[in-house]
Amino acid sequence: MKGTIGILRLFFPALVLSLIAMFFAWGTGLTRAQSQEQLDTTSEEVGRRSDQEFPVPLTPLPKTITPCRACHGPEKDFPVNFKRREDLLVHKDIKLNHGGARVWCLDCHDPENRDYLLPLSDGKLIPFNKTYLLCGKCHGTKYRDWRNGVHGRRTGHWNGVKSYYLCINCHDPHSPRFKAIEPMPPPRKPWAPKETRAAH
């Protein structure tokens, strides 16, 4: 009996050692076999990830009402009327809520050529995809902040190509104040049952 225990005691460390040796051999062999193919996919994936494109969102213009000159213009159905009117005949969906009595349609839209906006002091008409130039005419500090990236939303690369959200991507120019939105659900209270959302 004592002899077998002695043999066991002798063999136990040897057994453990051999187990460890086996494990190491298995471990390294396996990883070496996998390494090449895994490496390929990794570099490919990383490349794809860093090349992710965030295109500049398109200017949200309703396609149906452009070109404006189809209706507006000296020779067309709607000659220029410089009188401020609240109730428009056609553009019923536009409720002007921008600067109160200070601003109305022809403060931004060019009366002669409705396909463009009023020019800056250089006399060049502003196309609809560069509205931010006109916004900056009144909102100079916001425009400066936006150019610096302090105001507004940006996506893309913090150290490279970013896409800018233009003023009218977030603000409706006819009613620029943000609308209230529904919040996402609050976190669960740790002491509340999982399904109920305790109202605060």
Added chain:
Amino acid sequence: MRENKFTETHFRREKRQDSVSSRDAGKSKGDKFLPDRRTFLAGAASLLGTIAVNSCTWQEFFQNNFRRMSKKEIEHTVQRLQAEYKKKYGKEFVVGSEAPLDATLFGYGLDIQRCIGCRRCVYGCVEENNLSRDPQIQYIRVLRFKDGNMDLEQSTIYYDPEEVPEKGYYYMPVQCQHCANAPCTKVCPVQATWTEPDGIVVVDYNWCIGCRYCMAACPYMGRWFNFTDPTIPKDQVNPNTHYLGNRPRMRNVVEKCTFCIQRVRNGVYPKCVEVCPVGARKFGNLLDPNSEISIIIRTKRVFRLKEELNTQPKFYYFFAT
């Protein structure tokens, strides 16, 4: 020869036991062998050790701290993890190990005037960073304060109105502030958490022992503990991960916001910055004088949360107007 010696010592010990206690001696002299204390302990220890090791893979058990790993070791670990995650979630995972970029120190800006408390950032973060849905872990807490009040104890994170923003309230999202003088990294007894050279405070989940000292030390409640195995729906799991970031975590480890390390180390904005519908969140390199965050610090009114604690956060709340 050796066997002889062995039996001899064994015999001698038995003899000694004889003299110490006659009660034990009677047992060991009989046919039935009862191990002595030392043998029993050795056997029990090796058995327990084997069980403990078998609960994870051998490679995982012998894995080193991330900062001490060689390039080759990192490579092997990453491959093992990728295989493991693929088995678990059925997707090809990328477990990145991108090193910090040179001349980069990340800073974060949050326009507290602009924030409307819609919690889009909270859920964008949950999806990007593979956070546990149940039990719920959310890196970002959006505090709601009454106007004119800045007492954190009187704020709430459980507000749930029909629409935000509410009249008479303002909102302040709080997440890991990535302190330059981070108290959480100092208390870690195993150095499983540290500040990277680019300023991101990270956790090596495999090295974390789950003592939660860091959670006690953090004054911003910026750290979360996995009390159970995190649950992530297989179709919502994000396979683009980083070893120190959003790779799926395991039970009993602490996790935290990493500024989306898997994104920012590849030059992309963090997820919360991109999903914010009002553009209140800003991110950039503090060492670059023309970056958004540098311009904000230079030109706007900024404050840092609990500045008096000298944690020196790199998370700046600012007022754009």
